[in-house]
Amino acid sequence: MTNIIRGNFQSHPFHLVSPSPWPIYTCISLMALTTSFVLMINKFTYVNNFLFLAFVAVIISMSFWWRDVVSEGTYLGDHTLAVQRGLYMGIALFIISEALFFLAIFWTFFHSALAPNIEVGTKWPPMGVSSINPFELPLINTILLLSSGITVTYGHHSLIHAHRNGVLHGLFWTVLIAIFFTYFQSVEYLDSTYTLSDSTFGSCFYFGTGFHGFHVIIGTAFIAVGLWRCLSYQPTENHHLGLESSILYWHFVDVVWLFLFVSIYYWGS
Structure with missing residues (x-):
């Protein structure tokens, strides 16, 4: 045709x-x-x-x-169906590249943690480093991110079923929870007793959590734009590629945080 x-x-x-x-x-x-x-x-x-x-x-x-x-x-x-398929593939490849980026961070962390060398005192965490209690702010942030995954999924399903109020409420609470997560992460950085230059532990911790926080900020802006577009009646139940891409990206951020919490905060401490 x-x-x-x-x-x-x-x-x-x-x-x-x-x-x-x-x-x-x-x-x-x-x-x-x-x-x-x-x-x-x-x-x-x-x-x-x-x-x-x-x-x-x-x-x-x-x-x-x-x-x-x-x-x-x-x-x-x-954006025909063929164009949308290409854009979906681009988003999928982008998320895969991001996953490999964080895989390199985890690889570095476990390489140092499983066989700590003499420069860090042959122990993990290294001597002189007091790790953060995983059941304080990190646990709160984990609950917040998991909750944001629920709210953004609720907003997505509401859009599919043409329930406008559900879309707006789901995306609004997702953005608000993400802002609280970023705030608590900054509080955690200010209260931590070690810095980026404190051995491999400090480098891996701040590199991993810092880049994850950067991704959270990008995802928050991504979903906020989707919320603004929903307020403008732009996405529909059959055509919402941008919003769906932001939701996929946010679920990726959630999964990465779970790995960070289990490996760096809990097991690594």
Whole structure:
């Protein structure tokens, strides 16, 4: 069947994107961000201002890029079933790459914990490191994340069954719980007795939990955008690719936290 898209006849269901300035702007902004960050670490003068400007440039360019993607899928009808399958595959591959990233972190942790060398006192946690009690703030955060997984699933199923109030309430509570999780994680960092430079234990702990916290912040923004789009009546029960992608990403964040809690907080302590 021949489709008519923007006045052009084509005999395939795929979306051939129009020329856009946002990918190159995003690349330039990211290059400026990473360069400024490296210069900041090396204590160059006044580089903090450039770092802030680069970060703002990244947010602006990516926001305009995603705005165009939302318009293509919501208003222009470019996201056909074939396009949606490709986007689903892209999200799946992205989550797999993230899982392998965290696998490397766990590999490092267990490599050091199962056979601690003489530099850390041949014990784990190393000598002089007082680990965090897993049944205090970490347990609260675990309950919060598991609860957020329930609320976001409730919102998803409500959208499938065209129950608008359920969608809004489910996503709202998910975002609120995620904010509380991030706050408690920052409190935990402030109260911990060791730092990133305290042996391999401190490096693995902050690297793993810190990057997970970064993913939580990204997932919170992801779901918050989905909530805003639901308020604007954009997703439907048959077409909600962006929201479903954010939900899949959030479930991945939940699963990673369970592994972090069991391995680093409980077993590793």
